[in-house]
Structure formats: C-alpha cells, structure tokens
Amino acid sequence: MIRNRALEEDALNIYLREIDAITKSSSIEEMYLCMSKMIHSIDNEQTVQAIFHHIKANVQATKLLRTVCTSSKRFPANLLEEAVKKNNIAFINVFLVEENAAILVQSCSLGTLYELIANQHNDLFLQFLKLGAPYKHPNDLAIAILYERNTDLFNIFLELPAIQLDFNRVNREKRTLLHIATIAGNPDTIDLLLVKGLSPSQKDIYGFTSIDYALFLGNIEIAYKLSGQDKASLEQDPRYKKIPPRVNHEQLVTNILHYLKMKHTSLDPDIQFTLPNIDKGVCNGWAMSAALSAAESDEELHKFYKMIDLFCAWDGELSSLALIPDEFREEFISLDEMFLYLTNELYWFFQQKDASFGVSKHNREKQLELISSKRRIKRLADFGLPDLTLEEQKIVFNAFHSITDETLIDTHSQTHDVSFYQKSSNCLHYFDVNFRYCLPPFEDYQTALDEVYEMMGENVEGIAYFHTNPEKVTSSLQKKADQITAELIQKLILSQSHRYRNLPAILNHAASRGLSHFLAHILTAIGTCPSEIMRLITYTASKSRTFECLHVLYQHHLEMEDLPPPILFDLLHTAIQFDDKDMFIVVKSKLNNALITTNIIPNEQQRALMAFVFPQNQTHKNQKIDIQSPAQTLTPMHQSSQPEHPVEKNEDTNKKFSLTKSSSQ
Known part of the structure; x- marks a missing residue:
C-alpha cells in the first residue's frame, strides 16, 4: 500500500487520468482491472473517496462501474470481494454505501464471510450477513468464529433472529460445535454451548469426546467445565497431554503456526514468511510428504511419522528448540533445525507460489535445494473444474489409471487435501493427515472413493499427477497423458x-x-x-x-x-x-x-x-x-x-x- 502522501497524490492523479481514458473507451474489462489495481495499492480513505467522487461526477464512468459491480461472473472476483481479501477497509466502506451494495455482497464467494471473521471485523461481518452474503450453513460460520476464539462475535451470532443454528448438526468428522470449541481452546464459548444442551460425551468419527480433546490438549479449565471433576484429578488422568495419533492434525497446525511466529519474532529478524491457508497447507504437505516417503520405503514413512510426532509433542517453549532429537541426532543438531526442515518440507508443494514458510533469506536457497533434491518429482498431468462431480472424479481417475504407476495423485478440494500413491494399477494407497497410519491398499479407484470420499472433503476442484521417477517420464508417456487430458476436456467441457x-x-x-x-x-x-x-x-x-x-x-x-x-x-x-x-x-x-x-x-x-x-x-x-x-x-x-x-x-x-x-x- 502507498504510504507517502506526495506519492499517493501522484498515484491518485494517474488513476484519475486512467479512469477518464477508460470512460472514453467504454471498456468494462479495463474498468475492472483499474479498480482492482487501486484496491491493491491504495487504502487511504480520503484518496478512495476522491476516486469515487470523480467517478460519480461522470455519468458514463458511473455506469461502467455499476456494470462491473453487477457482472461478477465475468471477472475473477467482484471488487468488494477483492477489497475484503486485501483487507482494504477504505474500499469496503465505500462499496457498502453504494446503491448496489446488496448485489455486490450477494455475489461474493462463500469465503468472503470467513475472511471477515479471520480479520476480526465483527461489525462488517454482521453488515455483510444482513445484506445477504452467501454461506452454506450457519453452523459453518459458527465453526469459523469458534476457531478464531472470538467470544464477543459468537455471543452475538447465537442471538441473531435470522440465524438458526442446528446444535445437533455435526461436521464430516462427526464433531459437534462443542468439539470444535474445545479444540479451539476457548473456555468462554464452552459455557455458551453447554447452556444450549450440547453433550460433552458425544463422540466424533474417531470415537473421541469433547472431554477427551480437552485432556489431550492439556486444557484443564475446559476439561473441568465439561466434566465437573477437580483439576488435580484431571491432571492425573492418563489422557492428559497424551495426544493420540488421529488428532495430530490440529496440534500440528497449532505448533507450526506458533513455531513460525516464534521464529519471526524471536530467533531471526531476517526471516520472512506468510501464512495463507496454513491449515490447508498442512493437509497438502502432510499427504504428499507421506506418499513420497511411502514411495521410497516403509522405513522412510516411519521416519516421517516420527518427525511429525516430535513436532506435535513440542511444548512450545523457545528453550526446547535447542534440544537434540535423539532419533535424528545424525541428521539434525537440534529440534529447531529439524522443525525448520520439516516445516518447509510440508510446505514444499506451495513453493511454486513463492511463499517462504519459515526459511530465512540467507538459508532459503540451501533449504529448498535440500528438500527438492530429496523430493524429485515431475508433474505428468492435471485436471480440475470448479463443479467437478464425484462421478466425474471417477472418470478422471480411471482415464489416467493405466499410465500412472509410481505416481502421486494430489487431490485438493475447498476444505481438504489428500493424496493417493499408485504403486501399481491394482495397489492404491491413500494418505490423509486425519489418518495417522496407512489404510490397507485399494485395488481400484471405485473402491477407494467409496471408502474415503467422505473424508476427502466436498467439491474436489483439482487433481494433479506427479511421477516419483522423472527419468521414466518418456516422451511417449507424456504424449499419452496429454492425449488423455485432451479427451477429458472434450468429454467433460467442450461437449x-x-x-x-x-x-x-x-x-x-x-x-x-x-x-x-x-x-x-x-x-x-x-x-x-x-x-x-x-x-x-x-x-x-x-x-x-x-x-x-x-x-x-x-x-x-x-x-x-x-x-x-x-x-x-x-x-x-x-x-x-x-x-x-x-x-x-x-x-x-x-x-x-x-x-x-x-x-x-x-x-x-x-x-x-x-x-x-x-x-x-x-x-x-x-x-x-x-x-x-x-x-x-x-x-x-x-x-x-x-x-x-x-x-x-x-x-x-x-x-x-x-x-x-x-x-x-
């Protein structure tokens, strides 16, 4: 964002001249691109007001902007949604006083409300909700609010007349809102949910109750609220701070986030990292890393699991990072070095987006070289649609089945990422961060999807094939993969x-x-x-x-x-x-x-x-x-x-x- 006032005035004049030129050409696309650029570069309220005043003074410019705002399907995202993603409050406020504000809000994507929740914009969230912002189910919003530990907003949300929460509803892991609040670790929301009649003894898909999670995560205050037992006896409970394998996902995300923040603020002032979709990133990296380890050997897979366990068991203290991991003392001089390596290994599959997760600038090239030399893979093919159905997923999997032995299949959806490893045509392994141990191999994708589809998440949007032996990707094999892709495009899109x-x-x-x-x-x-x-x-x-x-x-x-x-x-x-x-x-x-x-x-x-x-x-x-x-x-x-x-x-x-x-x- 522009901060120098003189430069901001220069930029304003440049944009105003650009708007005038676009108005003369009557180009809707250019108006969209111009507004998008401004959203990403200007957040000063006075400057934004001046831009809109200039547009309003011209009938044709006003008409163009209105067309852009009401034609969201023609563009990557509507302008209000872009402003929300950029956390540009000046533009958000201006759009919300426009006469077509409701149309703008209603044409935002499902993720817009979640962005407002994540950025703690309570008033804007409630305003968007009132104007009809889209969401699938109110429980989904409640879950997002719980994870952000936003007690004030959750309290208001519970009492909104237009919101009818279903307190008997569970998510795909069969977890209630009480499970979610417990995992999020906010004692204040526990009382609100207990009043609504939620049971602390209800089990999720893994057989764990809310009390189990409170003890696993060492949250005595929540465990006390849920069980009524005295705190001293709870600390002696065998479940206390003994995280079972299947809940490692939540703890892994928590520890990675804490570790990266600690590295950023305490260990290395030269470090740079970003944290977009950290939960989703762990899903993706964990599944792909596990599949790659399995492709190497059972020993490598066991080693990967062991490192994950150590990361999950970390007490979060800076002093602990100096400890030497006994099992890996030949490879790492400290837990800090191992965590840095493991974090970047998990996020290696995001590196094409140029995000440096926890790698300091002077170590970045070496770290990436170390990881990428171990993780030698070659993209063979990919396919994806925003509305890909389950039957179409089977069509895609089966189309590539005959040519994708020794291949990792990265499958990502709106909510979760999982991986398959096709060792051979009748030996398919499934890897999911929610499963600590390997499932038995499947013989075909029909059986595999019937078994694991519920865990894969809704709306699978992309499937990417990576060969684990790049030297085997011959021109003939690549040609076959290209031909299959072209046939799928013809069958599922062009026809x-x-x-x-x-x-x-x-x-x-x-x-x-x-x-x-x-x-x-x-x-x-x-x-x-x-x-x-x-x-x-x-x-x-x-x-x-x-x-x-x-x-x-x-x-x-x-x-x-x-x-x-x-x-x-x-x-x-x-x-x-x-x-x-x-x-x-x-x-x-x-x-x-x-x-x-x-x-x-x-x-x-x-x-x-x-x-x-x-x-x-x-x-x-x-x-x-x-x-x-x-x-x-x-x-x-x-x-x-x-x-x-x-x-x-x-x-x-x-x-x-x-x-x-x-x-x-």
Whole structure:
C-alpha cells in the first residue's frame, strides 16, 4: 500500500487520468482491472473517496462501474470481494454505501464471510450477513468464529433472529460445535454451548469426546467445565497431554503456526514468511510428504511419522528448540533445525507460489535445494473444474489409471487435501493427515472413493499427477497423458454446453489452482482466446502466484501492452524460473519501459529482483540494458519438477469464444 502522501497524490492523479481514458473507451474489462489495481495499492480513505467522487461526477464512468459491480461472473472476483481479501477497509466502506451494495455482497464467494471473521471485523461481518452474503450453513460460520476464539462475535451470532443454528448438526468428522470449541481452546464459548444442551460425551468419527480433546490438549479449565471433576484429578488422568495419533492434525497446525511466529519474532529478524491457508497447507504437505516417503520405503514413512510426532509433542517453549532429537541426532543438531526442515518440507508443494514458510533469506536457497533434491518429482498431468462431480472424479481417475504407476495423485478440494500413491494399477494407497497410519491398499479407484470420499472433503476442484521417477517420464508417456487430458476436456467441457459457455471461469479456475497442464490444453483446444480474458487470467495467476500458469499464458501469445509493473515483475520471475531467455528479454524490456512511465514503489521482493536484473550503475530513463541469460541472473528454484506445456494449436478443435457472447457446440 502507498504510504507517502506526495506519492499517493501522484498515484491518485494517474488513476484519475486512467479512469477518464477508460470512460472514453467504454471498456468494462479495463474498468475492472483499474479498480482492482487501486484496491491493491491504495487504502487511504480520503484518496478512495476522491476516486469515487470523480467517478460519480461522470455519468458514463458511473455506469461502467455499476456494470462491473453487477457482472461478477465475468471477472475473477467482484471488487468488494477483492477489497475484503486485501483487507482494504477504505474500499469496503465505500462499496457498502453504494446503491448496489446488496448485489455486490450477494455475489461474493462463500469465503468472503470467513475472511471477515479471520480479520476480526465483527461489525462488517454482521453488515455483510444482513445484506445477504452467501454461506452454506450457519453452523459453518459458527465453526469459523469458534476457531478464531472470538467470544464477543459468537455471543452475538447465537442471538441473531435470522440465524438458526442446528446444535445437533455435526461436521464430516462427526464433531459437534462443542468439539470444535474445545479444540479451539476457548473456555468462554464452552459455557455458551453447554447452556444450549450440547453433550460433552458425544463422540466424533474417531470415537473421541469433547472431554477427551480437552485432556489431550492439556486444557484443564475446559476439561473441568465439561466434566465437573477437580483439576488435580484431571491432571492425573492418563489422557492428559497424551495426544493420540488421529488428532495430530490440529496440534500440528497449532505448533507450526506458533513455531513460525516464534521464529519471526524471536530467533531471526531476517526471516520472512506468510501464512495463507496454513491449515490447508498442512493437509497438502502432510499427504504428499507421506506418499513420497511411502514411495521410497516403509522405513522412510516411519521416519516421517516420527518427525511429525516430535513436532506435535513440542511444548512450545523457545528453550526446547535447542534440544537434540535423539532419533535424528545424525541428521539434525537440534529440534529447531529439524522443525525448520520439516516445516518447509510440508510446505514444499506451495513453493511454486513463492511463499517462504519459515526459511530465512540467507538459508532459503540451501533449504529448498535440500528438500527438492530429496523430493524429485515431475508433474505428468492435471485436471480440475470448479463443479467437478464425484462421478466425474471417477472418470478422471480411471482415464489416467493405466499410465500412472509410481505416481502421486494430489487431490485438493475447498476444505481438504489428500493424496493417493499408485504403486501399481491394482495397489492404491491413500494418505490423509486425519489418518495417522496407512489404510490397507485399494485395488481400484471405485473402491477407494467409496471408502474415503467422505473424508476427502466436498467439491474436489483439482487433481494433479506427479511421477516419483522423472527419468521414466518418456516422451511417449507424456504424449499419452496429454492425449488423455485432451479427451477429458472434450468429454467433460467442450461437449457440454453449460461448461463451454463457462470457459472463462474454467480458465480462471485453472490459473488460480496452478493446473498448468490443464490450462495449456484448454487454450490449445480453443485456439484463440480474447485478449481481455487472457489479461484477466494473467491477473489471477499473478495474484495466486502460480508461475507455471503464467508461463503457459506467455506461451499462448499473451499481449503484454499496458500490463502493470507488478504483473511484469511476476512474468520476469517466471522467465527466470523457467530459464526462458526469449521471454526474459521481452518481459525485461516491457518492465523497463513501465518503470519509466509509472510511479510505483517496488516491494522488497521486487527490489531484490531488480538488483539482479538491472545494473545498479545505470538509471532507468537512459539505460541500455545488457540482456543476460536468465540462468546467469537467478537460479531456478526447482527446475527438475517443471512441466512442458503443449503450445501447438489443434486445427480440428480450433474454436473461439467470447466473454460476452455465449457459444456452444
């Protein structure tokens, strides 16, 4: 966000001129992109008010903005939702006083209310709720509030006339709201739920009660409230602080978050990390790491479980990090070193999004090299839809079944991530952070899904295949995988009119989820994609930090005119990561010109990139750039796992579609 007042005024004038130019061109897409940029760069209330006053003074500009606000399906996200995700209160407040505020709120995604809960914006949450913000069930919101330990909001939420909580309802793990409140560790909400008649003795899918969890997690105050037993006897209970394997997930998330915060504030002032979707990240990393360990040997899997147990058993004290782990004294000099390694191993699968979870800057390259050299995998294929049904999941699994031996299958949904490891065509292993020990292998995906579908979470959105032996991914095998992907696209998308009409949203979904092979094949199949849609998808890939998808978009003739510097920085990073010299030269030139003509304050990451790319002894305005090879400029973080994307057009299926005009086959 812009902080210097003079620079903010300059930026305001630039945006006002841009709005005037967009108004003359009557481009809805450009108005969306302009507003989106402002949401991500300006949060000063006076500046935002000035922007809206300027728009309101022009009838055509007002009409354009209203169209953007009421046409959310045409764009990656509506503007209010973007403001919420960016935690930009100035823009949120302005949108909420607009005459179409209710339409904006109602067209937000299901996650918008959860963002407000997570950021402790109680008043805004209640206002959004009143205006009709979407959610699946009020119990889901109650669970989110409980996990945030927000007693004040939970108290208000319980008494809202329009909210009817179902106190008998359980989640997919058969946990009641009392289970959730206990795991969250907030004694104040326990009393509120006991008054509503919830039973402390009701068991979840693993056979544990709320009292069990209170004792497992060492929360004597909650255990006392639930059981009525005196605290001294509770501390002698055999369950006290003895976490059973199946509840390691919650404790692992808690300890990782605590460890990263402790590292950030106490151990290394030079450390940098972000914590998006930490719960989901642990699901993804745990399942993939367990599957990879199993692919190596039973001994490696046992070793992985042992490290997880040590992390879960950590008492959270800084002094404990200096202890030497007896079982791993040959590999790590302390628990701190082991936790740092394990944390980054769990999050290795998020590294394409360029998030450095707990790795200090001076250790980042070494740490990633250590992990990626051990975790040698190659993406073979991927596929995903925002509305993929269970039957369609079976179609996808069965389509790839014959060619995916020794392959990890990363399956992610809105709520959970799990992994399969296909050792052979009739030996399928399932890995889920909610299961401590391996389930018996399945012979086929029909049986596997029948058994574990309830645990996989709703709305599976993406399936990615990674071969554990990259040297076995021959050109013939890759060609077969590409052919299967193309056939699935034809069967599940292009031949279904409702999906074909929704192609922009499907492309955007692929970019946001990092489904780079899938994205490349769809773009190849449709032949020509309107430039405004390509720009929107590029914005999504940039925001989602899915660099593989940015590389795909560049290969499919992305028009880079007028792309803002933040997007160009990401494209330059992509060129370096993929060692794409031609892309590097083109993007570097575009970025150089953009830095001359725009007023931007690069963030720390962008400044580091500029230090590598642009000579320090030359100014931007008159410099002649000496183009270096990307490989000489920065070392790609993990080249061995990058996919090759098809870029040839398929003449037989060469199609065009429009952002505004529906098409069908």
